[in-house]
Amino acid sequence: MATKRTAVKKVMTKSEIFGEIAESCELAKREVAAVFDELGSIIERHVKKGAVGQFTMPGLLKVKTVKKPARKAQKGVPNPFRPGEVMDVAAKPATTKVKVLPLKRLKDMAL
Secondary structure (H helix, E strand, O other): OOOOOOOOOOOOOHHHHHHHHHHHHOOOHHHHHHHHHHHHHHHHHHHOOOOOOEEEEOOOEEEEEEEEOOEOOEEEEEOOOOOOOEEEEOOEOOEEEEEEEEOHHHHHHOO
């Protein structure tokens, strides 16, 4: 049965997080650190180039990659900050961004 937990009043350090998880799960801090390292490795394998491009931690969050296409250079574009002036926009290469999306359970935690 889940116990009611109090709100955290200050940001926890990595060591404090590992310590609290180790205490509540009756594990050693070293084992908890190994689990986090492996989780990082699994996420990397999901989002690296040529991989599926998304990882879901059930109920908490989804990590996915979004491919942004290249943009050509443009000349004589109206300046949005100074009406009446024109400006040149530099070209940008195609990039891959990483997005982290909260899932329902995580959203409900914030209420």
